Each structure stands twice: as C-alpha cells, then as structure tokens.
Amino acid sequence: MLMEKTKKRQHYESIEKTCNQTILSLASTLRNSVIKENDTETIINQLRDGSANKIASWNQLKILAITRPAVIIYSYTMLATFLRIQLSLISGHMYKDAQNVDNGIIGNEVQAKYMALSSYFIYESIKILSNLIQSKVVMVTQSLSLTKQLTLRDLEQIYWALTSCISADSSTDPVKNLTYYMLQQENTENNDTSIYTKLINQMLDVSESGEVQDLMQKNVRSGFVLLMDHISVYFNDSSKNDNEHDVRDTSHSEESNVKNSTSTYLQEATNNGSSEFVNINKTTMALAKIIPIVNGQVPDNPTPNDIAADWLQHLILNNELKILGANIYEAFSCSQS
Template identity: 70%
Template sequence: MFSSIRGFLSRHRRKFIFGSVVISSVIFLMRYTQRKLREWQENEIRMLMERTKKRQYYETTERSCDQLISRLVVTLRNSVIKENDTEVIVNQLKDGSADKIALWDQLKVLAITRPAVIIYSYTMLVTFLRIQLNLISGHMYKDTQNMSNVDNEIINSEVHERYMALSRYFIYEGIKDLSDFVQNKVSEVAASLSLTKQLTLRDLEQIYWAITSSVSADSSKDPVKNFTYYTLQYDIENGETSVYSKLRDQMLDVSESEEVQDLMQKNIRSGFVLLMDHISVYFSEPSQTNSVQNTASFSGEGSNAGNSILTKRETTNDLSEFVDVNKTTMALAKIIPIVNRQVPNNPTLNDLAEDWLQRLIFNNDLKTLGANLYEAVC
C-alpha cells in the first residue's frame, strides 16, 4: 500500500510541485490584494477626512472674511466721506453764501469724486482681504498638519496680529492718497463742464469713463497698477527673513500679479455700471427729475441764485408716456445733488455703497481667487 502511494507521488511529483506553487501564489496574491485594498480604503478615508477638514477650514475662513469686510467697510466709508466732505459746501449754499458759483464748482468735483472713490476703495479692500485671509488661512492649516516637524515655522499670535493689521493702513492712510488722486483727475475732466450744460445719462457715463481712463493712464498712481502702494505700509527692513516677512512678500507677489489686476479692472468697470443704473432712475422718472430741480438750490433762500445758474426746462412728458433715458437731458447743476446722494453721510439700505459692497462680497471671481490661493498654499 505504501509502495503504491510512493509510486503515485513519484509519478505525479511535478504536478504536486506545480500545484503547490500555484496555490501558494494564489494565497499570496489574495493576501496582498486584501492588504492593498485595506490600505487603499484607509488612504481614501484619510483623504476624505482631510478634504472635509480643509473644506470646513476654508468655509470658516470665508465667513470670517465676510464678517471682517462688513466691519472694516464702515470705517472705510467714513474715511471716504471725510476726505470728500460735501456737507459743509451744501450748508454754505443753504445759508446763501455770496460766491455760489465757486461753491458749486467745488461741490461738482467732490460730488463726482465720492462715488468714484467708493467704487475704487471697496474693490481694493475686498480684494485685499480675500488675498490676505486666504493666504494666512492656508498657512495656518498647513501648520496644523505639520505640527510634528520641528523645523516648521509656525504662525504665532504675534505674527497673525501684525499681518492682519496691514489692512488698517489702507483704511486710515491709503484712502487719503486715493481720494486726492481721484479728486485731481475729476478736476481735470470736469473743469470745462458748465453748470448749465444739459447732459443725458450717456453724457454723464462718458464723464465717468473719461475719469477712469485718466486714472488708468497715470501709471505712477493708478490704484490697480499700484495696488500695494495704497494698501501696504513699507515698514520692514531689507533682508528680514521672519515668518511675517515671508507672508507679506507672498501677498505682495499675488497683489501685483496680472490676474489680480485684470480682476480689479473688471470689477471697477462693473461698479461704474452700477452707479449709472442708480442714477438712471432720476432720468427715467419725470416726477423725480422735477423734484431734483428744487433740491438743486438746496434751500428756499438760495433758490433765486440757484435758478440763475440752472437752465429752466418745462417738462412736457406725461407720466404715463414712455421716457427714453438716453434722450432725457438735465442741467449739470441738477445732476450734482443726484450724484452726491448716491453715497449719503448716513448709510441707507439701497444706496450705492451698500449695494456695491454686497455685490463684491458675493462676487464669484473674487471667491474663486481666494479659494485658489488657499488651495495652493495648503
């Protein structure tokens, strides 16, 4: 019996050896596959958790950015109004000042300047904060992932506070340079405009486009090309290699990039289109146009002097008739109070500044810019 078994094994030895190799290989491959599958599943779960954590961190950053913008823009608006104060001139006109024409010329420049500065400054502040917060948030998230690396440079509270304080310079100091610059450009464009000149909405639009063109042509002061000149204070010594310096240099590089400049130009153009939409209401509704005629003199006492400046025009359009905005004309002196009221001293629900701020906060291009910066740093 044993001899027959030995004979069987001897005759089929190669088959047994081959079968053993095959079975062992199958078992090895199955175990290897199971281990790799388990590793893949664990890696996918880890990546999913990391993406979820990264997304939650980003969403928190976005909420913080929106809240910070809403807080800082209140101070920025006050700074713009302070630098382009029209209330003193309006009060002088109400009191019947002798030199009304000179006052009207000053009011013309300041009234046209104020909404223009609001559009430029709000665009600059929102763009600045999107870049600033997403850069530092990306670095802080990366720090939390590399806590075990002793060589990693952690962003401490002192660096964080110093970095976040950069925006204060623009709100309190940069806005002065910006307002003076835009005022000078408005003075150049509006110098030849008579207060009695009849303008259509398209004429007013061309005035603002002439101002933006003049601003863009000045390469040394253009707020888009010289974004960092208005928004950052140069207080770092040459050769500094601190974490703060690296963060700030990175922000400089991003702010001066062509992509950011193109995005700002696009948003600024949209801001002036919005301004024209707000003003067009007064050209499309005869009843409001007539009410402005009384407001233009700012008071009953100055009405005679005001009427000597303004060209009286009888309104023959019936309220039920269609009003062609592009053909409706209005004296510049009547338009000035309208433009001045686009950014009132006391904010209202639908004034230009508030409307423009909401559009910038929810601007998809700015959100995409911030998300790309955050992802790149992470």
C-alpha cells in the same frame, strides 16, 4: 483622504465667512474715511445759508460729488480684493501648520500684525486715493459749466473718461499699484521676523499679478455700471416731471440756474407710479441739477440701498473673487515652500 478633504473644505468655508464679515466691518470704517476726505456737507450748508460764493461753491461741489462715488467704487474694490488675498494666504499657511508640516508656526503676534495691515489704507492712504481721483475729476470736468445739459450717456462718459485718466498713469493707478496703497513702506522691508516677511512677500507676489489686476479692473468697471443704474432712475423721473413742467430755461444766467438748483437741493425723488415709456438716453438735465443726485449716491448717513452698500454686496458675492481666494488658500495650504 475623503475625511481630510472634508475637513479642509469646512476650514475654508469658515475662513470665507470670516473674510466676508471682515470686509463688511472694515468697509464701514472706510466709508467714513471717504466721506471725511470728500466732505460735501460743509459746502451744502454754506449754499443753504448763503454764506458762500455760489458759483465757486457749486464748482467745488461738482468735483467732490463726482469724486465721492468714484472713490467708494475704487476703495471698496481694493479693500475686498486685498482682504481676500490676505486672509486666504495666511489661512492656507495656518491650515498647513495645523497638519504639523514643518513650515514654521505663525504666532499670535505675527497674526495680529499681519491682519492689521489694512488699517493703513483705511486711515491714511485713502487720502492719497481721494486726492488722486479729485485731481482727475478736475481734468475731466473743468470745461463743463453748471448749466450744461447732459444726458445719462454723457454722465456715463464722464466716469469712463475718469477711469481712463486714472489707468493712464501707471505710477499711481490703484489697480496697478494695490500694495502701494495698502502697505506702509516699512512693511515691505526685510527687517521683520522671517515668517512675517515671508507672508508679506507672498502677498506682494499675488497682489501684483496680472490676474489680480485684470480682476480688479473688471470689477471697477462693474462698479461704475452699477452707479449709472442707480442714477438712471432720476433721469427717468426727470423726464416725467418735464412732461408736466419744463425745468429748462435757457434765458436764465448760470447764477440764476444755480440758485434754482440750490433751492431744490435733495428734493429729487423717484416716481414709480407712471407706466409711460421714457427714453432716458434722450432725457437731459443741467449739471447743477445732476450734482445733488450724484452726491446723494453716497449720503453721509448710510442707507440700505445706497451705492456703497449695494456695491459692497456685489463684491462680497463676486464669484471670481471667491475663486481667487479659494485658489490662494489651496496653493498655500499645500505648498512646501
């Protein structure tokens, strides 16, 4: 009995490592899809070479820049949750098969088809998710002018309003409709082999449970808290810079402020050399100055500490997701259904 428990634990530990590696690998591809669907580089280049209407382009950049990290937070949460469920479920069945329990052997063809399910989300429905979040960002930010002075708390409230708008629509909310985004419609029809259909139906049952939805919602909120932590550094730096030079000039027109922001685009850098206390909750910046900071949280070329990389590590190390996977594995490696 003890030997059996040890063998089972070692098998699950191996599966957990495989799951982590799979999440890391697929998240890299997913990140590229998010950047492609929320392309800010084209607009930035047009602003730099003066070939675009600055006000219109900056308003479009505002939408895409705010959308980009939001899509990363939602999509990474969805991918990590789905893969935990997917791998834990099939691994439980395969362990049971190995113990010669009469449950029907999961062949290589079924395994390959089952494990390829996430490709639909990465390459196709990520477009649906991006469009959804973009539309909600438009709703939340349409009244904000580029010269509007915002505190870090104001920016945080924009993102909380965004999550509220997304969750308010229960028909499209990715937390409540995980399998809609993850599975092609044909994959949910009962026209496959009995073993494959059984795996899909079991995955649907688990993914649509209240427990999984609550965990996803909690993780999404944690993702936005992490995003604000990343951005807060720039508000701290802005306050220090403002002590030396007041960047706010209320006599300028909106177009003038946009031009100033264009010329300093991506030149914001943190300054950790000062020990002076700064209340970042009282520091304000024009929205046009915040946009490049927010956009820079998910750069086109990945960096080790950008929000995408940081959030991915949080999800991989998330203890509640690990427990979810372990519980699923245990349930399906022991069940006789």
